[in-house]
Amino acid sequence: MELSELGVPVGPMVRVHGGFANQMYRLDTERGAFAVKELNSLDRRLVYRAEDVFRFERAAFAAGVSMPEPILVGPHMLVHRWVEGEKVPEEPVPAAYAFEVGQILARIHSLDVAWNDDPGAEPVARDWAELAERAVATGQPWADDLRSQVGTFLAIAEFVDTCERPGPVVLTHRDIQPWNLLAREGRPVVLDWELSGMLDLSGELGSTALSIAKGPGFDDIEPAVFQAVLDGYVDAGGELPPWGPSWFVYMIGGWLGHVRWNLLRCLAGVEAGAGPDLALSHDSVRDGVHGLPDLFGRLPRLVEALRSGA
Template sequence: MDLTVLGEPTRPMVEVGGGFANRLQRLDTDQGSFAVKTLALTDRREPYRAAAVFRLEQAAFAAGIPMPEPIAASADTLVHRWVDGVAVPEAPVSPNFGAAVGRLLARLHALDVDWPADPEPSPVPRDWPGLAARAVRSGQPWAAELAAKAETFQAIAAFVDSCPRPGPVVLTHRDVQPWNLLSQDGAPVLLDWELAGRLDLAAELGSTALGLAKGPGLDTVRPASFRAVLDGYVDAGGTLPPSGPGWFVHTLGGWLGHTRLNLLRCLSGEAAVAGPDLAMSHRIVADGVSGLPELYERLPQLQALLP
């Protein structure tokens, strides 16, 4: 992408910390400040739809949804107007902040934006006993725990594959979590739209509400923060789908796929071309091996949070 159209630089581009997959830099010019993100397009679980995501971002920004202004997009580079704000910690948010996120989602789901047809979903892999055996043979540090829980991982995969989705399906961000939010004067600003696409409404609301109601583990789930997201959604004109386990299938499925992808990296002994190094991949797998079974076992408790 030709960045000269953004103006004359006033200082060299600055590398900005954050995620471990994409590269983010800040560009200051005589026309303002911009966030320039170079996408890691290899080793993804699904293709990135640059043009479609950019259309959705433009429509969302035009509708007044709090987010960085989308400036330009190419196959591998995204440019947004730079936004200052306070990082949102992975901890239960205040009810006011949760309600604001719920209202934001209701406005987003009300947009009418063209989206390309989605491919048929692939079955969720159920090869966890074999992966555990390979991990044991190769001496992975988390292998014994995975081997002991392999059948639980099979059950999680079966749940993700077969759990009913009550609908409707909405076009949405799909990753509204603390690490993709900033706080400006106590109000949310939604970042990082690369995973945007269609998703069952219950899965979107459940993933978002749970992510904003808990800390790094599941021992700090705050019901008031969870319900505030849903109350804000309804206050802004949204309609809640029927309650059920499908509210949490996106959280489980996303974490399961992320764990498996990094597990395969660890088994190969090769880090992603543009992504986490092997040490980070090992930490991701260890977190998944310990955390996924706990999340799965706590589904009845989480469903008790639903209306």
């Protein structure tokens, strides 16, 4: 992709660290500042549908969704106009911010964008015992913790594989988390649309609402913030799906797949040349080995505690 279309650079591209899947750079030119994302095409969990996602983003931006303007797309790169804003910490956001996130979701779900059939959900892997033994054999720092949780990880895989999703299925962002949000003058800006696609509505609402209603763990959950997302969704014309465990299965399943993907990168033991740095992959595995069993064990109480919100 020809970045010359963005204008004459006024300095070199600068790496922006911290991405979980791709690598980001900032490029300043005579025409402004741009976020240039180098897409990881070496070991993605799912095929990245760059053109489809870019078309979806353009429709969302045209509809007034608060997000960076999509500028260019290529096989291995994506460019947006740079947006200044404050990072959203992993802690309960203000209720007014959560309400606007709910409104944004409703606006996204109302878009009339053609979408080709998705290739299907990522298969639920059940090779956790084998991976734990490989981790022990290669001296991974989290290996013993993983081995002690193999039974729990298999139970999580079974839940993800068998949990009933009530529908409807919507075209949506699929990854609205604190690290994919900015706060600009106290209002949300939605970043990183690469995972966009079709998803059961309950999974999208539950994942989004819980992620911005809690702290780094699950001891600090604000039900009022969770409720504010749903109130915003209804206020903007959305209709809530039936309540139940399906509201959290997408978050659990996505985290499970993310942990396994990073685990395989750690077992390889080398920098892959794309995607997150190896140290970040180790952090992701360590967090998942502790956090996923914690979330799964709390699921019945979580569903009951937040029932009034839905």
